[in-house]
Amino acid sequence: MRWRGAVVRLLWVSSIVLVAVLLLRYAVLEAGVFPSDCKPLLADGPEGLCLAKWALVQTFMQQRLGWASLILGVLAFVSRRRSVAWGGWLCGIAGLVLYSFDYAAVGAMLSLLVLARDGIQARRGEEQAGREPGDGLRVEGLR
Incomplete structure (x- = not known):
């Protein structure tokens, strides 16, 4: 069940970021919220919304x-670190x-391959829980 929680978290966080970025693009950048007469160079002293527009661009x-x-x-992918993924x-x-x-x-x-690989490994661990290490070896106990 732990892997299902990871999938749900991945979907929620991804959805939130996607909605935020879509709003940023369509409701801010393409809607003309930022001023169009910003000075082209940072050295000219951008202020307020011009600085935000420059940083975003x-x-x-x-x-x-x-x-x-x-x-x-x-x-x-190389290090298999979830935080980097x-x-x-x-x-x-x-x-x-x-x-x-x-x-x-x-x-x-x-990155998604790393996140998915960890979910698959967690699911496999749940399926094998409760088994002893030698169960699949078909070795009888010593008598």
Whole structure:
């Protein structure tokens, strides 16, 4: 039953991040909430919403979200660390929505493989609970 809780948590967290990023893209970026007359250079002194717009745009310029997801996904796949896999998966979701889909898709899938592999191993452990180590060997006890 532990693996079901992990799947439910994965679905909930993924759904929340997906909704947040979709709202950010469609209700903020594409709806024109940010001012359009921001100064192009950071040295010119962006203020308030212009600074927020600049910081947000920098996350998906040159596919930075995608690269972050890919790097975290490869690290998670090699090290089998769930925390790194969570980072790669969530960056991948954000990258898929925020224009960085090339690398984000690969990073998200590598991360999801690590998250799914741990769930399968937990489920196998539940199925084998209660068995003795030598049960499958068909060795009779010493008499």
